[in-house]
Amino acid sequence: MLNELLFKFATWLDGFQASTNLHEALYAYGWVEGTHVLTLTLFLGMLLVIDLRLLGVAFKELPASTLMERLDKPMMIGFVVMIISGVLLYFAIPVRSTQSIWFRIKVVLLIAAGINALLIRNMTRSTNLTWDRDPIPPKRIRVGAGLSLSLWILVVVCGRNMAYDWWDCHKEMPYFMYWAAGCVNELAAFE
Amino acid sequence: MNVVPFFEWLDASWLASFSKTYAGLFSMVQAVHILSMVMLVGMIILGDLRMLNIVLRGVPSDVILRNTKKWIYIGLVGIILSGIYESSAIAMKLAYNSFFWAKMAGLAMGIVFMLSLRSAVYSRAPEVIASTGPKTDAVEPWVVKLVALTSLFIWFSVAANGRWIGFS
Known part of the structure; x- marks a missing residue:
């Protein structure tokens, strides 16, 4: 049901001339993709700084709140650029992306990373940052920061692997993989 | 200097036959390369934006730069090996x-x-940037910002050149 819906949406996007134009553009697609990858240095770079502080392994001389509050803006600028370029990349290749097992895992991981970030924020608020100047923050903060880094590393791995066609719909795969990747037409052949 | 023989040697090496055989491992190494870039360039960006007084203004710059050092080196080792x-x-x-050579x-x-x-x-950043107290050998602020x-x-x-190798 959801697979069909997503496939319909992707096919609808695929019908736009702009989608085809961006995909087939000599330079534009590369620039959007390049922007997506290069902006990682700003977004994930700032996140790395904050998480390393929350893990208690770097920037220990500085209050955790200083880094969290003041690196939030550059990090979010990077995040917005990543979202915009990411949406454009999806728009350029909607059907294949929708039916990519890597993209699907990536979206789930992104949601998990978002929830984790909210939990970290709530934890820092509820503790009133009594540990702000401690070189090593409380254990649950460190667990949150470790989880944050792990999730984002996996997001990058999934994004990178989207370029490969190992589990594309046109490949010979078990039923479960067709279902997980949302290969609607291939699934119909099983009926 | 002709460097082509070196690449011919690399292309015929056991490492090449290994890296060409395992596509799954290759993509993982690519991810390590990207993540090392994030660590290396992310830490450099932090230091540079700090010295431009764009982020963390007023926080002693030597503390920030000292902390980035170790991660810059780890990132550099990761990026070179991968x-x-x-x-x-x-x-x-x-x-x-040409993109490879530019890179x-x-x-x-x-x-x-x-x-x-x-x-x-x-x-040697002046007090207006570094916030670490007056120095006798301070340079002009514009020199720091230009750097x-x-x-x-x-x-x-x-x-950017690295990303473009893949497109060329």
Whole structure:
């Protein structure tokens, strides 16, 4: 049901001339993709700084709140650029992306990373940052920061692997993989 | 100097036959390369934006720069090791690829610049930027900012040229 819906949406996007134009553009697609990858240095770079502080392994001389509050803006600028370029990349290749097992895992991981970030924020608020100047923050903060880094590393791995066609719909795969990747037409052949 | 024989040697090496065989492992190494870039360039960006007084203004700059050092080196080791592995799989393509050579030139420049000018100038940053107290050997603020912009530009060019190898 959801697979069909997503496939319909992707096919609808695929019908736009702009989608085809961006995909087939000599330079534009590369620039959007390049922007997506290069902006990682700003977004994930700032996140790395904050998480390393929350893990208690770097920037220990500085209050955790200083880094969290003041690196939030550059990090979010990077995040917005990543979202915009990411949406454009999806728009350029909607059907294949929708039916990519890597993209699907990536979206789930992104949601998990978002929830984790909210939990970290709530934890820092509820503790009133009594540990702000401690070189090593409380254990649950460190667990949150470790989880944050792990999730984002996996997001990058999934994004990178989207370029490969190992589990594309046109490949010979078990039923479960067709279902997980949302290969609607291939699934119909099983009926 | 003719460098092609080196790439022919790399292309025929056991590392190349290994990296060409295992596609799954290759993609993982590519991810390590990207993540190392995030660590290396992310930490450099933090230092450069700090010296431009764009982020963390008023926080003593020596504390920030000192903390980034270790991660810059870890990122550099990761990026070079994963880069050698990746290059072995496409050695003959790279030997004639101008983006690859632009990237290598940028990388060499970036490392030399970071260890020489960048660190020398940053340690002499005036109080208005560094917030570490008055210095007798301070340089003008615009010198620090020019160094920061140059650093950002060099590392951007390394990353951008690297990404473009894949498109060329």
